Amino acid sequence: MSQPTSRTAEIRKIAKAGDGRAERLLAELLRDLFRIDAENVTINHDQYSLNSLNGFFETADGAFFFKFHQEEGEEVMSGEYYRADILARAGLPVDQPLLMSVLPGEQILVYRRRTDPRFSDVLRALDLKDEPAARERAVEAERQLSEAVLKVYLDTLHPVSADAVAAEPIHRLFYERLIDPPAGTYPGGRMASFYVGKDFAFPGLTLDWHTLSRCRFVVNGIEYRDSIGTLFDAAHERLAPTRLADAGGVTAHGDAHNANVWYEERDGAARLSFFDPAFAGEHIPTLLAEVKTTFHNILAHPLWLYDPAMAAERYTASVARDGDLLRVTTDFAPSAVRRALLDVKAEALWRPLLAELKARDMLPADWRRVVRLGLFLCPTLVMNLRAGATTHNPVSSLVGLSIAVMAGSEPVAGEDAISRFFDMIDPDRD
Numbered sequence: 001m002s003q004p005t006s007r008t009a010e011i012r013k014i015a016k017a018g019d020g021r022a023e024r025l026l027a028e029l030l031r032d033l034f035r036i037d038a039e040n041v042t043i044n045h046d047q048y049s050l051n052s053l054n055g056f057f058e059t060a061d062g063a064f065f066f067k068f069h070q071e072e073g074e075e076v077m078s079g080e081y082y083r084a085d086i087l088a089r090a091g092l093p094v095d096q097p098l099l100m101s102v103l104p105g106e107q108i109l110v111y112r113r114r115t116d117p118r119f120s121d122v123l124r125a126l127d128l129k130d131e132p133a134a135r136e137r138a139v140e141a142e143r144q145l146s147e148a149v150l151k152v153y154l155d156t157l158h159p160v161s162a163d164a165v166a167a168e169p170i171h172r173l174f175y176e177r178l179i180d181p182p183a184g185t186y187p188g189g190r191m192a193s194f195y196v197g198k199d200f201a202f203p204g205l206t207l208d209w210h211t212l213s214r215c216r217f218v219v220n221g222i223e224y225r226d227s228i229g230t231l232f233d234a235a236h237e238r239l240a241p242t243r244l245a246d247a248g249g250v251t252a253h254g255d256a257h258n259a260n261v262w263y264e265e266r267d268g269a270a271r272l273s274f275f276d277p278a279f280a281g282e283h284i285p286t287l288l289a290e291v292k293t294t295f296h297n298i299l300a301h302p303l304w305l306y307d308p309a310m311a312a313e314r315y316t317a318s319v320a321r322d323g324d325l326l327r328v329t330t331d332f333a334p335s336a337v338r339r340a341l342l343d344v345k346a347e348a349l350w351r352p353l354l355a356e357l358k359a360r361d362m363l364p365a366d367w368r369r370v371v372r373l374g375l376f377l378c379p380t381l382v383m384n385l386r387a388g389a390t391t392h393n394p395v396s397s398l399v400g401l402s403i404a405v406m407a408g409s410e411p412v413a414g415e416d417a418i419s420r421f422f423d424m425i426d427p428d429r430d
Contacts, residue, residue, distance in 0.1 A: 006105025008068050012053045015043050030057065030066070033101045033108065038064075047306040048120055048259035050383050052276070056113060063113040064098070069255075069278040086280045090152045090251045093145070093273035095262060109276060116265075119272055120258035120297075126337040127302035139340045141263065141270040146348040153250045153289065153353055157360070160249035160283045166241035168281040170254040170288060174374060175239050177381040178232065186236050194384040201387040202319050202398045217405045218327045222416050226409035227324075228401065232380075235373040235408075238366070244285035246364045247357055252289035254279035257296035286357065287370045290349060295378035298342045299407060299418070302335045305379055308396030317398045332399050334417070342421055350425035358427045368410075368422055375418075376408025 005013075007029055015022035023041040030038045038057040046054075054067035087094040099110035119138075126135050180188030187196050200207050207215070213229030226234070237243075253260075253274050260276040296305075303311040317330035334342070357363035364370065379400055384390050387397040406418050415423075423429055 008053070008105055008107065015045075015053055026055075026066075027057070029106065029108065030110070033103075033106060034099050034110070036099075046259075048118075048257070052278075065111045065113045066108060067111075067276050068108040069276065086251060086282055087253060087274060087277050090156060092148060092152055092253070093271070094253075094277065095273055095275040097275075107278070111275065114262065116262045118259050119261040119263040122263045123258060123297075123301070123337055123341075127335045130336050135337045135340065137265065137268070137270045138263075138337060139344060141272050142341055143344045143348050145261075145272040146344055149252075149290070150349050150352055153252070153286070153349075154356055156251040156282070157248050157286060157356065157362075158250075159362075160245045160285075162242040162245045164283040165245045165249060165285055168241075168249075168254075168279075168284050170252075170279045170281060170284050171241045173255060173279060173292060174288065174377050174381075175236070175241055177377070178236050178239075187232065190381045190384075191232060194381070194386065194389070198386055198389075200397065200401075201394050203317060203394045205319050205321060207321070212326075215321070215324050215326045217402055217409075218322075218325050219402045219406060219416075220329060222406075222414050223325070223412040224405050224409040225412055226405070228380075228405060231373065231376050231405070231408040234369070235377055238370060239288075239373055239377070244288065244370075246362075247286040247367065247370075248360075248362045249281075249283035250286050250289050251282045252280065252284040253277050254281060254284055254289065254292065256293045286353070286362075287364075287367060288374050290345070290353075291371060291374035292378060294342075294345055294350075295375050295407065296382075298334070298338050298345065299375070299403060300379060301338050304332060304396050304399045304403070305383070308392045308400075311399065312393050312395040315395065315399065317395045317402075319398055328398060328402050330399055330402065332403075339417075342417070343424075346421055346424040351427065354425055355427040363427070368426075372408050372410070372422075376404050378407075379404050 011022050011025050011029065014025065022043055027038045027041050030036055036059050038059060041055065041057040043053060043055040052067060052069045054065065057064055057066065088096060095111060097109040097111050101108050122138055126138060177190040178188065179186050196209055198209050200212050214227050216227050217224050255278060256274055260274060262273045262275060264271050300306065303314065315330060315332045317328065317332065319326055319328045354363060354367065379385065385392055385397050385400045387394045392400065406416055411419055
């Protein structure tokens with residue numbers, strides 16, 4: 001029996017179609033939830049709103065910013081959205097909403113409107129035009145935030161039960177996108193609707209899912225051990241919520257991609273603060289806590305995930321099938337600011353966190369596999385990477401799936417930027 005469409009799902013669907021009714025329905029939702037009369041409702045259409053909607057409205061009391069996150073079938077999923085107070089109590093810099101609804105299908109946050117940019121917009125500008133002084137301020141702001149986040153992780157790190165971990169909403173970003181809840185059918189969810197049984201158009205080559213899922217990638221001469229199908233299967237097994245208690249739990253935002261981070265610059269220095277803690281929790285699996293941040297703020301850039309049309313103009317990618325190997329050649333490369341952010345994330349957060357897990361005898365032997373599988377699911381299940389399905393084209397699709405495999409799989413031999421990152425954070429390495 002199908003579930004009724006939630007109000008937020010309906011509004012997001014109508015807004016995506018460019019239907020002007022969305023603003024009226026949003027005003028009605030705000031009135032019903034908060035007893036406010038919203039005027040001049042404006043919906044933002046930006047590249048980062050993949051599973052959410054945000055915008056502005058006004059009342060007699062001033063100007064406001066709203067945002068909500070909406071998942072397929074959220075009415076039957078476990079966990080609770082928007083526990084914003086969790087992060088504030090833990091001491092993290094977080095913008096507290098003025099109004100909040102956590103009703104199933106009607107989750108929405110309302111903030112006082114700010115003029116500060118999101119960190120995602122600041123970094124995108126640096127991707128397109130590097131300015132060393134601005135880059136240095138941005139990277140230092142990231143370092144300070146990572147240090148603050150690390151302190152909270154270390155202060156809150158604790159043994160957790162499988163049930164406590166399974167109740168956290170963060171699994172909606174990973175495991176629950178692989179299945180059809182509540183039955184748990186695999187493959188299901190976004191994985192099935194995006195990829196299974198579909199065709200994939202790359203430059204000069206089209207493959208069906210059965211073939212693609214079994215091929216291994218060779219990217220710029222580096223061969224990877226696991227196929228896409230193998231990685232999905234491994235993620236379904238290892239990232240099952242009840243299996244993720246082995247590294248303990250922490251208090252975390254869980255989805256702190258930079259479109260959920262304000263960038264405040266004052267007197268030549270910058271600071272960052274969170275908002276939209278849709279997946280915040282106190283028992284988030286330690287090895288998943290920083291995965292979304294690491295991928296979406298660094299490996300997803302520049303351009304290929306959120307601006308695929310621009311990526312196809314700036315980069316090239318080609319592929320040739322060689323038996324069960326796909327030999328990919330591309331000139332895509334991370335920008336200077338993304339390389340610097342990856343170093344900061346390694347030095348200021350991941351390495352000391354893993355070292356503490358090891359010191360407490362809480363570091364699973366397969367921690368690399370767990371983190372890699374989480375990284376792999378970030379791009380493949382946040383949006384459909386098939387060319388022509390949404391906004392992706394043959395070049396961005398090939399680049400995106402190649403990076404997903406590079407994140408998820410160890411190289412057969414040699415090293416790449418991601419394997420070097422894992423070597424940097426490995427507490428067993430000097």
